[in-house]
Amino acid sequence: MIYGQLVIGPPGSGKTAYCEAMYRELCKLGRRTAIVNLDPANEDLPYKPNVDISHLITVADVMENIKLGPNGGLIYCMEFLEKKIDWLLDELGKFADCYLLFDCPGQVELYTHHQSIQKIVSRLNKSGYMLSAVHLVDSHYCCDPAKFMAVLLTSLSTMLHLEMPHINVLSKIDLLRQHGKLHFNLDFYTDVLDLGQLVDLLSDDPFLVKYKKLNEALNELIENYSLVSFHLLNVKDDRSIRKVLKAADMANGYVFGVNEENRDIKNMLSCAMNADFEYARISDIAEKYLSRDTKSSQGYASHGR
Ligand SMILES: Nc1nc2c(ncn2[C@@H]2O[C@H](COP(=O)(O)OP(=O)(O)OP(=O)(O)O)[C@@H](O)[C@H]2O)c(=O)[nH]1
Numbered sequence: 085m086i087y088g089q090l091v092i093g094p095p096g097s098g099k100t101a102y103c104e105a106m107y108r109e110l111c112k113l114g115r116r117t118a119i120v121n122l123d124p125a126n127e128d129l130p131y132k133p134n135v136d137i138s139h140l141i142t143v144a145d146v147m148e149n150i151k152l153g154p155n156g157g158l159i160y161c162m163e164f165l166e167k168k169i170d171w172l173l174d175e176l177g178k179f180a181d182c183y184l185l186f187d188c189p190g191q192v193e194l195y196t197h198h199q200s201i202q203k204i205v206s207r208l209n210k211s212g213y214m215l216s217a218v219h220l221v222d223s224h225y226c227c228d229p230a231k232f233m234a235v236l237l238t239s240l241s242t243m244l245h246l247e248m249p250h251i252n253v254l255s256k257i258d259l260l261r262q263h264g265k266l267h268f269n270l271d272f273y274t275d276v277l278d279l280g281q282l283v284d285l286l287s288d289d290p291f292l293v294k295y296k297k298l299n300e301a302l303n304e305l306i307e308n309y310s311l312v313s314f315h316l317l318n319v320k321d322d323r324s325i326r327k328v329l330k331a332a333d334m335a336n337g338y339v340f341g342v343n344e345e346n347r348d349i350k351n352m353l354s355c356a357m358n359a360d361f362e363y364a365r366i367s368d369i370a371e372k373y374l375s376r377d378t379k380s381s382q383g384y385a386s387h388g389r
């Protein structure tokens with residue numbers, strides 16, 4: 085079995101920075117790791133990729149030779165990669181003893197309805213690759229209820245479309261306080277348990293009140309699936325990186341594999357039981373990155389607005 089993470093998410097959500105920071109953390113842990121750049125538009129990478137799609141195809145070449153725009157060019161590249169999957173498997177074969185980090189492109193439709201990434205993942209899965217999707221979304225969307233609702237829908241459709249182990253992550257949490265006050269406490273956004281309050285908040289807006297029924301239906305859809313929740317990330321904070329790693333390792337099964345780090349039975353049991361208290365999961369981050377006002381004045385989700 086070869087384990088790894090497929091790092092996905094909208095443009096600029098922090099995928100490349102995450103791969104670089106996660107690579108450094110994994111090296112510290114002594115885990116042999118390889119980075120696979122699957123973004124044919126990636127230039128000036130902050131890491132040296134071990135496998136690089138740009139050796140096969142780049143968006144710039146496609147734009148020049150086939151006269152497509154940047155979005156169409158990217159889709160073309162991913163369809164090309166799907167056809168050339170044996171090239172990818174051969175390249176990955178050189179790193180068979182490594183944990184893999186796949187740095188993916190930032191085009192949302194690749195994860196919500198286009199087929200290529202899904203087919204590539206499914207082929208990798210059949211070839212023994214155990215990957216978890218790490219879906220990064222910029223945490224500034226938490227500051228706007230309508231945008232947060234859109235994030236929930238995108239996260240849910242990505243989970244359903246890719247059909248693979250999946251964790252969602254709110255990135256750049258260290259910048260959150262710069263975007264103003266949150267309407268709810270942080271656990272409201274991470275746990276996604278009480279969306280009725282989000283609908284109420286949206287209905288307070290005179291422009292959005294006419295969409296109340298639509299928002300209620302979307303809310304019901306998200307709650308009925310009960311799949312979406314979020315981890316928090318600041319790529320510059322090792323502790324935060326390790327928490328996301330733990331969640332990704334649980335999702336892809338690395339913690340249950342016969343790996344040098346997992347021979348400790350206590351560690352395995354604590355992962356299996358998800359022994360972190362939920363409060364501990366976000367409390368240190370709330371303490372560190374949110375102002376006192378944001379933490380308390382607007383009330384916990386369970387206490388209303
Ligand atoms: N402060 C802060 N900045 C971050 C964090 N994560 C990423 N960034 C910054 O956000 C910007 C975009 O990050 P990238 O890693 O290039 O994002 P990306 O998702 O790979 O972008 P595309 O490949 O264009 O889709 C960069 O300037 C990063 O340094 C974070 O946790 N905190």
Ligand SMILES: [Mg+2]
Nearest residue numbers: 099100123126
């Ligand atoms: Mg990138």
